[in-house]
Amino acid sequence: MNDTLHEAPIPTADPALSSARTAEEIFIETAPRSRASAFFDSDLLHSFLRSKLVVAAALLTVALVGAALLAPLIAPHDPYDLKSVSLLDSNTPPAWEKGGDPHFLLGTDDLGRDILSTILYGTRSSILIGLCSVLLATAIGLSLGLWAGYAGGRVDSAVMRIADVQLTFPAILTALLIDGVALAIFKNHPIEGSKFWILVVAIGLSFWVQYARTVRGVTLVERNKEYVEAARLIGIGPIRIMFQHILPNVLGPVLVIATINLALAIITEATLSFLGVGLPPTEPSLGTMIQIGNKYLFSGSWWMVAFPGVTLAALALAVNLLGDWLRDALNPRLR
Amino acid sequence: MLAFAIRRLLEAAFVMMTVALLAFVLFRFVGDPVNQMVGQDTSLEDRMRLREELGLNDPVAIQFGRFVGNAARFDFGISYQVKQPVTAIIADRFPATLELALAAALFAVLLGIPMGVYTGIHRDSWLSKVFLTVSLIGVSLPTFLIGILLIYVFAVWLGVLPSFGRGDVVRIGFWRTGLLTASGLKALILPAVTLGLFQMTLVTRLVRAEMLEVLRTDYIKFARARGLTDRSVNFGHALKNTLVPVITVIGLQLGAIIAFAIITETVFQWPGMGLMFIQAVQSADIPVMAAYLMLVAFLFVLINFIVDLIYVRVDPRIRIFGRSA
Numbered sequence: 225m226n227d228t229l230h231e232a233p234i235p236t237a238d239p240a241l242s243s244a245r246t247a248e249e250i251f252i253e254t255a256p257r258s259r260a261s262a263f264f265d266s267d268l269l270h271s272f273l274r275s276k277l278v279v280a281a282a283l284l285t286v287a288l289v290g291a292a293l294l295a296p297l298i299a300p301h302d303p304y305d306l307k308s309v310s311l312l313d314s315n316t317p318p319a320w321e322k323g324g325d326p327h328f329l330l331g332t333d334d335l336g337r338d339i340l341s342t343i344l345y346g347t348r349s350s351i352l353i354g355l356c357s358v359l360l361a362t363a364i365g366l367s368l369g370l371w372a373g374y375a376g377g378r379v380d381s382a383v384m385r386i387a388d389v390q391l392t393f394p395a396i397l398t399a400l401l402i403d404g405v406a407l408a409i410f411k412n413h414p415i416e417g418s419k420f421w422i423l424v425v426a427i428g429l430s431f432w433v434q435y436a437r438t439v440r441g442v443t444l445v446e447r448n449k450e451y452v453e454a455a456r457l458i459g460i461g462p463i464r465i466m467f468q469h470i471l472p473n474v475l476g477p478v479l480v481i482a483t484i485n486l487a488l489a490i491i492t493e494a495t496l497s498f499l500g501v502g503l504p505p506t507e508p509s510l511g512t513m514i515q516i517g518n519k520y521l522f523s524g525s526w527w528m529v530a531f532p533g534v535t536l537a538a539l540a541l542a543v544n545l546l547g548d549w550l551r552d553a554l555n556p557r558l559r
Numbered sequence: 560m561l562a563f564a565i566r567r568l569l570e571a572a573f574v575m576m577t578v579a580l581l582a583f584v585l586f587r588f589v590g591d592p593v594n595q596m597v598g599q600d601t602s603l604e605d606r607m608r609l610r611e612e613l614g615l616n617d618p619v620a621i622q623f624g625r626f627v628g629n630a631a632r633f634d635f636g637i638s639y640q641v642k643q644p645v646t647a648i649i650a651d652r653f654p655a656t657l658e659l660a661l662a663a664a665l666f667a668v669l670l671g672i673p674m675g676v677y678t679g680i681h682r683d684s685w686l687s688k689v690f691l692t693v694s695l696i697g698v699s700l701p702t703f704l705i706g707i708l709l710i711y712v713f714a715v716w717l718g719v720l721p722s723f724g725r726g727d728v729v730r731i732g733f734w735r736t737g738l739l740t741a742s743g744l745k746a747l748i749l750p751a752v753t754l755g756l757f758q759m760t761l762v763t764r765l766v767r768a769e770m771l772e773v774l775r776t777d778y779i780k781f782a783r784a785r786g787l788t789d790r791s792v793n794f795g796h797a798l799k800n801t802l803v804p805v806i807t808v809i810g811l812q813l814g815a816i817i818a819f820a821i822i823t824e825t826v827f828q829w830p831g832m833g834l835m836f837i838q839a840v841q842s843a844d845i846p847v848m849a850a851y852l853m854l855v856a857f858l859f860v861l862i863n864f865i866v867d868l869i870y871v872r873v874d875p876r877i878r879i880f881g882r883s884a
Contacts, residue, residue, distance in 0.1 A: 388574075393856070396822075397818045397821075400840060501841060518707055518826075521710060526711065544699050
């Protein structure tokens with residue numbers, strides 16, 4: 225045994241440990257498994273890599289989110305900077321078409337803004353609004369669901385009644401209505417950037433019901449279990465029991481709903497913007513771009529609609545696929 | 560059965576009152592109704608007199624009662640924007656939306672059920688996979704994008720179908736229908752397909768899932784053992800038993816179709832209630848918004864109620880009391 229590559233055994237005080245094994249080997253065996261290695265061994269990753277479609281969807285999502293986040297760095301032009309935009313450049317077709325300009329790879333819109341740059345910035349707005357509204361919906365639904373399930377009685381029936389009434393209407397209608405009311409209130413006092421938050425609140429408030437119902441269902445089961453009883457006996461307050469002890473048990477389903485809702489929220493934002501009650505043309509999202517492009521469909525300027533449309537469809541499809549996979553992977557009955 | 564119906568009716572009344580309260584708050588407190596109705600140079604005295612005439616100085620509870628009473632008689636006041644009675648505007652727009660919604664539902668059912676049956680029976684054939692992939696895309700694509708795509712292909716590129724409006728309409732009483740003229744029918748195709756596509760994919764997936772479930776049961780195996788033809792087993796025994804949930808979902812989706820008509824009508828400039836609502840939202844026309852809200856809520860509640868009754872009627876297994884919707 226003259227393997228020179230091996231480290232020499234480290235002499236230790238305990239003779240039982242100083243066998244042929246190195247200190248490193250002993251460390252690996254006795255150290256608790258790190259979270260990373262637990263993740264790499266898990267079923268979740270396994271089922272993830274098994275489906276090529278899901279991997280492709282994840283890569284596409286990462287690419288789109290990455291490109292959107294880096295928009296100010298990688299976009300060739302700044303569509304918000306009106307000084308750099310020239311009307312003379314308007315309606316330029318993509319670079320490879322006749323009359324195209326290599327400066328504007330995907331062409332320009334009716335104001336002369338570069339389509340590629342506007343898509344990058346627009347995707348950023350779409351994803352940000354989607355994420356914020358999903359966070360809002362999750363916060364509301366989670367809190368109300370926990371409260372209704374844990375407190376029971378009158379609180380429970382009140383929350384579930386409101387949920388029932390709201391569930392009578394499709395979410396898009398609720399969002400439109402909240403959006404419309406907010407527009408009516410802020411009509412005479414427009415606040416800078418308020419459109420963004422109006423959209424977040426409108427979409428967030430129309431998607432909370434699903435979380436609340438799911439969380440309530442799980443909470444109803446959990447609150448009668450022994451660990452909750454034990455927590456209550458040693459004098460832990462209801463709020464801490466709800467958020468520290470019951471909450472971890474509902475996170476799985478909530479994560480699944482949140483992922484699927486992210487795709488829905490992005491589509492809802494695009495729809496509201498397309499209907500002309502979302503983000504204004506000066507700070508375009510994907511929906512606003514499609515609305516603008518739609519006006520020029522008959523004049524043959526297909527690129528104004530096609531590129532933002534494909535981006536939106538790809539984003540929604542990729543996030544949807546991830547959500548579907550997450551739902552199946554986290555559902556123990558389907559394993 | 561009667562107790563069940565009464566319980567559902569009470570619940571429906573509760574939903575309607577909640578929505579009425581919302582609509583009232585909207586009407587009364589978002590912006591001042593008087594300011595919206597009169598010009599800028601109206602004197603303060605005239606404004607005060609108008610307030611008194613409209614009853615805006617009465618206690619809020621009485622105002623709410625009057626609002627509900629008026630709504631029950633289909634009186635929603637005057638539109639701020641168009642300066643016409645809201646009821647007249649809605650009566651003018653309602654037929655267009657209803658025709659569009661029914662055409663879309665028909666499209667969804669007539670295509671969705673056969674596709675669902677086919678993919679349920681031939682699970683692994685390539686055509687099934689094509690159907691399911693298409694339906695996944697149909698679910699993921701936003702409605703307005705599908706509409707634009709159809710306009711581009713059929714109106715801009717091929718130039719065979721119109722891209723906006725209702726075509727020629729024929730007046731029968733107060734009802735203006737586009738179903739009796741060639742141009743009206745042609746104009747209906749693209750909007751109806753756009754609106755019905757999502758529902759079609761939903762019906763396809765539902766029928767497929769139900770078929771897969773039913774085809775596994777013992778009575779289907781027994782029917783096959785008896786030597787019945789495939790057709791008789793698949794359609795006479797299997798499909799029949801999948802239809803209960805399908806009817807329910809289609810009924811409930813009718814409400815969703817009316818709501819999503821807002822988007823389709825905007826894309827195709829279809830002169831229905833959805834377009835009216837969007838224009839009202841854009842111009843903060845509160846009476847029209849309130850009226851639309853009440854009307855849609857009424858339609859939804861009505862559909863829910865009817866579907867619940869049909870459900871109990873069709874499937875005797877669900878005559879258990881207190882089923883949650």
